[in-house]
Amino acid sequence: MVLTVLIPSAVLLTIYILFLRKKNLDEKMLKVLGVIVFIGYSLQLWYRLPLDRTVALRGGPLSPFMTVVVVIVRWLTGALALVGISSPFFKSKSFKNIMIFISPFVLLLNLIFFKQNNIAYFGEQSLFFTEARFYAILAMLIALSVETGILILNLKKLPTRREVGKMFLVFFLLLPTMFPQAGLRIFFGRLGSVTNDFTLVHRLTVYFSFLIMPVIYIFMKNESMDNKRLLLVVLSISSVFQFLYVKRDGLAGLPFHLCNTALFLMLISFVFNSKSTFYFNYFVNVLGALCAIILPNISEDAFTLGSVGFWYNHIYAFILPILAVALGVFPRPVFKMMRSAILIFTIYFVSMMIVNAWFNNYTKVDYFFLYSDFLARKFPFAHDIRDNNILYFTGGDLVFKFYWLYNLLIYIGFIILMFLAWAVYDYLFKVADAHGALRMKLKKDRMDILQLRKELRGRPLTEPLNLEGVNMIKIENFTKIYGNAKKPAVEDFSLEVYSGEVFGFIGHNGAGKSTTIKSLVGIQSITSGRMEIAGYDIAKQPIEAKLRIGYVSDNHAVYERLTGREYINYVADLYLVPQEERDERIEKYVRMFNLEHAIDNEIKSYSHGMRQKIVVIASLIHNPKVWILDEPLTGLDPMSSYQIKKCMREHADNGNIVFFSSHVIEVVEKICDRIAIISDGKLQGIYRLDDLKEEGISLEELYMRHAKEQWA
Amino acid sequence: MKAAYKRLKIMTLLQISNKHKLKKPENIKALIAKGAIRFFFMLVIAAACAGLLMLLVDIIGIPKNANLLTFFIVILQAFSILACTMGLSENLYLAKDNPILLSYPALPNEVFISKLLVYFIYEFIKSFSFILPFFLGFGFALKMLSPAYILNSLLMTIILPFFPVLIGALVTIPLVYLRRFLRFHPLIKFFLTLVLFGGGFVLLTRLVKLLPDPLRILAMYDIFVDQMKAIIVSVNKWSLFYGHVGNIFFGTGTGLDYLIVFGILLALVLLIVFVSRPLYFKMASRTSEQANLKAHKQANKAHKNTFLTFLRKEWILTIRNPSEFINNYSFIFALPYVFYLMMSIFVRVDRNELGDIMTVTFSMLIALLMATASNTASAMAVSAEGQEFVLVKIAPGKTSNMAWAKILFNFVFSSLMIALSYLLFILLAEHAIWKADLFLMMFCTILINSGMVLWSFQIDMLNPKLREYAATGALAHAQNYSRSILLGFLWSIFFTALFILFYIDKSSTVALRNLKIIASAVAFFLARIYLFSRYLRAYFKEIEF
Missing domain, CATH: 3.40.50.300 (P-loop containing nucleotide triphosphate hydrolases)
Structure with a gap:
């Protein structure tokens, strides 16, 4: 059934490319294709089993060499998908060049290793056509191919050597954002260490979270606003993909945890320039992510999907809002933004209290740690408060349980933290401004001396300027x-x-x-x-x-x-x-x-x-x-x-x-x-x-x- | 009478507006918002007081009676009396605005009353913001809140601020005479200071000897509670009329208590009217008369290095104004005492390894807090030049050397005091305290404090208050000083937390841990030097008078 839709679509697209193309239509078509790539790639991630459950370097359905090849092909395809999604919406030359010059090779690799790749997904070739995700992969690859085709046909001038270099650099830098989370496990097996309790691995991850921000900032600060926005959109799309990479079952798998919700809100903020959702992330989620980075609640090996997913998720949630403000994509907040952040946080908080109380009738969920005693365990005095102040409501067969005082204290605590975050941000802005002004001032002083030397025409600085x-x-x-x-x-x-x-x-x-x-x-x-x-x-x-x-x-x-x-x-x-x-x-x-x-x-x-x-x-x-x-x-x-x-x-x-x-x-x-x-x-x-x-x-x-x- | 009242009002407002910006609220909304915020803070203070009292009464077991309330009132009033006495001795007789106010078409008596009124208004605001919530919190904690209790609280909120102001105004008279006497007899002043410091040390050693060895805090819990009760009772014995204030709240013997409190208030007013007021003009006008100072004979001497020129000037100004020097470095002067006391307690406590870590790192915290709070000289280095900064502006040459000269002085003195305090600490560490770690902390404290000295100067350099200082001879809103203390506080906490983390991290060897500690202190110091020299290069020449 799906094939009957896909094949005529592919034929129609080919006819369009070859005979009916118009410039305005091309731009719209590219955007449609970008959206198809996004949906196709998301569905592929959402529907499939995690890669590391079906593929391993040894003992999997493929030889070790082919396993490595498949992982690399998927990695390159993921990065290409990212470019394919965002390229039509921005005027980045490097992204267009990637689609024209790198995309054909990646698509060719997909064609060559099509069978092996799908065996890695489905186990047996006979199962390919019975799985909906197969068509999602197919749709994404077709859309990418068409996008590449349109761009190649529109190519009027070959890029300069510098542009080619930049193209490779950009693609190389995009690769880590789409690294298949299972790759670490497949390539290296277990690390033998859990990323918590300030172990070396944990500390390295914390250092990385903090260091990556200035590195990206320095790299991007002089770029155009369009490129800065592109970077943030690309990173937020990749953050959603990395979230979807780990298949989560049942109600507990819904993205209602603060940092998971934030990844989706961030994408909305960057794509639609939505200030209210952005500043919610900025004031609320950065804090949540920072807490998670410093005190991670994971007890798995550092190279497992759960662990790698956790770090991707929280590092993105931590750095993206800060980068957006530092790069000037979103303005520095005024108090009004804080107000709307508090409002959205309140809505989120109350919703999660209700959702927790409701879903726990069916299965165990604990969004934002409002239902379990996870936080109470860390603060012993809170245990009594939690257990002794409960409100019950019943509706039909359902029982709604609210730890009202415990939740209220968490709410107040978080609001206080938000204000503290405001103070820290404000201080950091002032520091950044002061250092910026200092740099400019010293530069101006140097220029003044050069100018004086010029005006003195080789005479010593101690001689009068006007003889x-x-x-x-x-x-x-x-x-x-x-x-x-x-x-x-x-x-x-x-x-x-x-x-x-x-x-x-x-x-x-x-x-x-x-x-x-x-x-x-x-x-x-x-x-x-x-x-x-x-x-x-x-x-x-x-x-x-x-x-x-x-x-x-x-x-x-x-x-x-x-x-x-x-x-x-x-x-x-x-x-x-x-x-x-x-x-x-x-x-x-x-x-x-x-x-x-x-x-x-x-x-x-x-x-x-x-x-x-x-x-x-x-x-x-x-x-x-x-x-x-x-x-x-x-x-x-x-x-x-x-x-x-x-x-x-x-x-x-x-x-x-x-x-x-x-x-x-x-x-x-x-x-x-x-x-x-x-x-x-x-x-x-x-x-x-x-x-x-x-x-x-x-x-x-x-x-x-x-x-x-x-x-x- | 009406004209006198008007003059009083003008002079009072004039003095307040000299220290605080008085502005009418823009609209009713802003007024309500401000009122709501103030009310919220009062509630928070009341809740905090109630919580603290519940802890004292229910957990520690201090009996809830009039003695307890009187104890708190006496403590609060003692602080207020001290603050008012110190403030009034300056403000009544030595203030720069005295010649201006006394030249106004107003009687000296009115100037005197206006000055007391200013202090009363401050005390009243303090009372309304802190004492009233305290009374209410106290009543709530002890389940005594009744309309009569609330009315009494409101009445005492108005009455109590009178006492520190009136007592302060009386006490200042002998104090100012003593000050003048000492000013003209520097040798006696020097010996008195020496006796004060020495006496303090002797008292401290005596106190310390009273501490049991080993000191087991938990085992001393009962003794502590008994001592607390005894202190409360003995404070009550010496509480004078404040005991009657306590009785008023508890509703015991109310009529007589009111009579005594108001009687004492009246007596104080009469004393002020008949003793303090007549002396005011005589004392206040004397201070503006020229002082005849003795000569310092010297020959002309050329210095080719501007840094040495500035350093010499700083040195001369410091030794000729020792009171300012002592004011600036009061905390650092107190550091050896605090260290001695702290050490004496710590060495007696049964400590585990974490206790030792705390002892070592908290030694640095205390030293840093006190040293950074003493960075007044740096945080006001540029501002305190006042109009004399013009000289630096017109001077040809590298005038930014002035900054290094001022800083060097602060560096050397505070570093010496820190080293001295630590050496005392280490010398007394006859018990198993890690002496090597204390040396390490000493080194780090000196480096971090030196970094903060630079930072304090930088704060003042970027936001100098030259005009304000030139006009008043003081900084009414010493923002730079407050910022410097706040930064010192935050960085002290940061480094202490960091060093504790280094100590409890068992994955490093001792050598690596020590290296990390030294490296962080050195990195901070070097970063501050680098940033400071850049700021100095860019902005010192931009300072305008």
């Missing part, structure tokens, strides 16, 4: 935006200050003076634009630029527990000032600022003015080319103020640059050669004070004029 700017401060189109602020603190600011000048920088509170100065001395970053100190770019050559700067901050940043002398020496050390020069300068400035009596006292005991003087001395200790002062005269007594102004003039007269900000217009007017007015982050103008004097405009008038224009 024409060695005698000036140059600011070009400087813009600074703080954090996520929308409005820039300073915008498109350009300025040049030359040797021998005392340059005043005036503006209202919050105008952007301190921001400009802080970026100029390297305290703050530059959002865009360029700042140069004596030809050195402060962003690209910070050390060289800073060596030429003396800076007096607006907040008297000093270590209060140090003495004045210790503080100045500390700064001198940072600026690499030689002993003789520092002795000479400390003596000179200490005398100039009348600090002889206090220089060896802790700065904690200094007055405001004394602190300012100490900061000024420290900023001049290396005789900087550029002296930058931020509000240096605020709060100073007339004598101190006079001394600092005198010092500024002298420093400029020695061929250096003095750049300072101030609110006090009279002071600026008195000691500056040129000034710049900044308002609301924008440069309003640069003026030479001699010119203003000639024009009879006072600085105060000018400033007020700008202020009015700005606020108008």
Whole structure:
């Protein structure tokens, strides 16, 4: 009967391939064939007896050599089926190439060893046609052949050598996912070890479960999203096949155990992009699988079907959801996803309580370990709770038994574990982000140095980038935006200050003076634009630029527990000032600022003015080319103020640059050669004070004029 | 009066908002959700207290009477009084906000009351969140829950927080005077500290000598229970008026008990009004006056190595601020004591092989927990630079050396203390403790702690609180510090569990096991060094003030 369906179908397909093919139809046909391969392969697995019960290397129906050949043919066919199922739904070149170039050989092997393969399945040739699974195998092979045929006929260009290499690599990597579970037993017999109790085999398996994730991640992270999805679909299909590989009889064989259910849900999640089922797996099942991996409840030899199936099942359930998020196929979860995961888990949990209570009327089942005392044995206090809190319901001949409190405790425990898992995931995401950002940052730093070398055109890194700017401060189109602020603190600011000048920088509170100065001395970053100190770019050559700067901050940043002398020496050390020069300068400035009596006292005991003087001395200790002062005269007594102004003039007269900000217009007017007015982050103008004097405009008038224009 | 009340309200809210972000709930839903969560936690605490009490009463056999409740109240209040005294001695007289608050158009008395109010509000929240559930759990466990009991619980939730605040405010006066006296007499301070440490050790050795040898815990069960009962009775004898609070709950002699409790409260208020309040302004304003410090005469000296420059600076700052140093390393200072006590108990216990494993690995756990909790200096290394960090930013050269200088200091000191504690442990291990294993644990503790020192610094480097520190001189929300302690805790647990696994795994030889233990500690340390140096290279220069 089945043959009467299969043979005409094959004939019709052949006619289609040879005469009726159209491109759009081809794509649809390939998808249909992919589905047929999936159903055929699944049925073949579902209906057959396990391979290792019918075939063994010695004593089976085939010779040892033929047994090995049959196992290899099935292994290759399984991997090909995986490609045949997923290839029509994705645009992977490697998968298409496998179907075109590897598939014919595998199909040929199936043809050559058709008889031996089926003897391995059914024992005798006479039984072939009486078994439904035979037709499932046949349908799958026909569908694979047609798929291969269509793709070969559509081939327009031969693959490059690189593509061929990739094709073999991909096929080689797919092989372990479809390894026939009986193969280990057939090839090697018994291992003689049970994979539990942290034995070496168990530990190796645990290590493997954890190590395989980063390996796949590293291998796949730069692939396209389509390829990442393809990988997950392929792995989830293979996980379902590996589950079906072990024939389970009766109600207990239904895939209602958490990790078994999860394999099917995972396939649905990846194929249909279903978020709710995916995050159920992500929060609930990964935990369940991890528990199973660490504390496996198997007592069979490691190479038996039960054992190998167990590991395939749980390793897939453990790694796939994590990989899906790590590779970005599914987004990192928000709390909403957790909520829906809890909801689905609750539905699953209640369903399993009911199903357990119902099915146990017929046979022994224990889905999610809710019915037996498996978990209670591990936690002795739970035994009494389980046995003393039972609800009975009857319906006809059936008795429904609910260990309500015991189950409730398991439910609460699992929910707590889910939240813990959330915390762990969250932490791991943060770690991953931090490391990603670190890598990018270091890469950017390396690129910046390369760029600097390029800009210096072979000159040493210690030479100024702008040879024409060695005698000036140059600011070009400087813009600074703080954090996520929308409005820039300073915008498109350009300025040049030359040797021998005392340059005043005036503006209202919050105008952007301190921001400009802080970026100029390297305290703050530059959002865009360029700042140069004596030809050195402060962003690209910070050390060289800073060596030429003396800076007096607006907040008297000093270590209060140090003495004045210790503080100045500390700064001198940072600026690499030689002993003789520092002795000479400390003596000179200490005398100039009348600090002889206090220089060896802790700065904690200094007055405001004394602190300012100490900061000024420290900023001049290396005789900087550029002296930058931020509000240096605020709060100073007339004598101190006079001394600092005198010092500024002298420093400029020695061929250096003095750049300072101030609110006090009279002071600026008195000691500056040129000034710049900044308002609301924008440069309003640069003026030479001699010119203003000639024009009879006072600085105060000018400033007020700008202020009015700005606020108008 | 109305104006005074308004001023009090403003100043109180100002002080609270300086420490906690005050915001109105966005909507009624959020308010209900918050309320529900708080209620849930209260229920959990009540259930936990009830469970604990049932265990004490039913299993251990402690009699359920007013003495038991008084015992718990005394213990809880003692902790609160201690916390309030420590906090108030800083907050009332030495706080940075004193000059600001005192300059406001408000009377010093109002500033004083507002400060007490802030503490009372904190104590009340604590009382409402923990003491009330405790009372309810207690009533449930002892089957005493009645409307009268619940009403009394609510009343005491409001009344009890007054006592620690008022007592604390009184005790701080002599304490601050003593502190000032010691500040100007460092020699006496030094000797007092020495006496305190020495006295502690002598007391500890005396206590330890009282322990029976061999120590059989199970055989001592009855003695333990009797001792517990005796302690409860003796605490009650010295419980002052708290005994009356216990009586109120148990409904014995209620009228008089209420009178005494309220009478004492009134007496405390009067003492505050007539003793503490008048002294407040005098004491608080004195601390903002400039201190006259003595000179440290030195010659100018050049150092060519920035690392040494930074190290020297750290050294000077540390020796000139010993109280901060002691604060930072208080746990590690306590480590030898804890080890001595632990060792003395362990060596007396009859142990099997698992007991020996526990002794060895738990020595590491305790050492690690205490050492990692002492990583304050690293977890605040960058933040605590405050505005002085500007100097590092403008300095030409490899300023990231500052990090290594700060870390080296922490490394050396904590490693020395760990080694000292272990040597003490090993020296006292005259019984059959595995000395070689203790050496191994010492080595691992030093390595893991050193890794955590780097990690703590990294936490602060990635999230520095320079501005906050510069503004207040302290970190109100020391997130970095808390994160560092949490990480230290988790990794201590992890390594202890791992080493226990290595010890109980009989498939390895002793040499292989030891190799695994050393390898994990070394791997952790090397991984931290590698990651830290990468983070330092990438992010230190990015820190902005």
